Amino acid sequence: MTINLMDVVGRISYKCDILFRVIDIKEENGRKKVVLYGEDFRLIADAPYEDLLLIDQMKRMELTQEFRSLEEQSFRLFKQDIDLLKQRQEYDTTEGYKMKVNYFQLPGRVLHIDGDPSYLKKCLSLYEKIGIPVTGIHCNEKEMPQRISHLIEYYRPDILVITGHDAYSKSKGAIGDINAYRHSKFFVQTVREARKRIPNLDQLVIFAGACQSHFESLIHAGANFASSPSRVNIHALDPVYIVAKISFTPFMERINVWDVLRNTLTGEKGLGGIETKGILRTGMPFHSENQK
Template sequence: MQIGDIVVRKSYGKDITFKIIDIKEDDTEKIYILKGINIRIIADSKEVDLETVSKEYSGETDRIFNSRVNDVIKKVMAGRVDLKRVQKSPKIVPTKELVFGRPGKILHIDGDQNYLEACLKAYKQLSLDATGYVIAEKDQSSKVIDLVKIVKPDIVVLTGHDGMIRDTKDFLDLNNYRNSKHFIEAVSALRNYNSSYDELVIFAGACQSCYERILDAGANFASSPNRVLIHCLDPVFVCEKVAYTNIDKIVPITDVLENTITGTKGIGGLETRGKYRQGYPKSPYVN
């Protein structure tokens, strides 16, 4: 087996599809480092437990999550609130055709190139204005402010890989997590730059991240309340709900979580004001 091969773990019922990203050797055997194709997980395995599969293969967990992704996208697009409505006044009778709007702008910083590409594709599919950068988790706190000054986003996503040390008993000790402390440092930097939860909306975390400490640092939304694996597109669906909710409304947290793939076990957060701004009239010179 080689780096880049697509594999499944036999002992887990071949439920999740992985890519081999590294191979470590000692005196007796090889250990393969694996990255989930759809799930934000890094794992390791011995060769005897691995089986190569085609790029088109989907394990049971993959199929369930992929089906959920398709359902959520259809639901979002079909149920999106009619945003072409304006308040009537005695002097102006607005028409739907002349109303326009601007959803919140998104800056997505991800520690993984493949996950970022999947997210940017989904943002485009959902008609969201998103700019993405691949930055290692440990470097996000030192670079995020400069990127915010350039992009001027309404919503910032900080994600990548994370995970707990095996047999962890203290779930609030950051030393027991792979990258939670880096997400917390980046969130803290953002809140020192802009302390308003309404002006700058922050999503932070990855699989099994220290949810409570990330929220305490200043995030509006975080993963993972039950320390479960989250889907790579979970941040996208959180952003969609916030970006397309009018600024005069508070986004119900239950509505935000309803459209995520992993739900309340994977994502949680605080009540947050929407970022959609309506305009009238629409320019006749813009399609």
């Protein structure tokens, strides 16, 4: 069996519990070592070449069926939440449906910076499906602190997502040591640079982190929401669900953290945050191009 770059594999020692893409193959001390990115989780891992099993298309479909089902369930629940928010907003705007009002809504604009182009593509597709204005930028995690200031100035987002891949390694230090994490320190530095430009937590809402990220450091650096309180893996699409809830909540309302987390795929073990104001603004009148 030959394993090549971009093949989908599982780790035999972990009973192939997570599917990974092969990102790099290198040789150390006469042994091949492989760098892996999670297919559904924002996890980065190293593994010996001989510990990997190539997963064919049929097996992939079988193993990912459960995740697709969870994604669909999460999206349905989330869509119900958004529909209720819109109905309530319509009720308030029309004074209980007593007035006929032509109004428009401006959801929060998102700048999503992702260390993984494949995950970014999946997220952008979901943003579009939900109806959120978004700009997606692929950027290596280590380069994010240097680029974030310019990107904020250029795109002027209401919501900033800083994510990619991460992992905690017990062999590199205690769970509280940020140097024991693959990319947490870069996410933290990026949040700090963003807060130098826009310090107000409600003027720029920030989600930061990936699988097993150092949650406390990200929140202390200035993130409104972050991963991962229990150092568990988070799903690739979880940041989108959090951002969408914020984007469609009226700016005069504060968001209960549990309301944001309850329809994510990972829940409170993988995601957390602080009380935050919504972003949505309603305006009037609305004139379509077809109106005279």
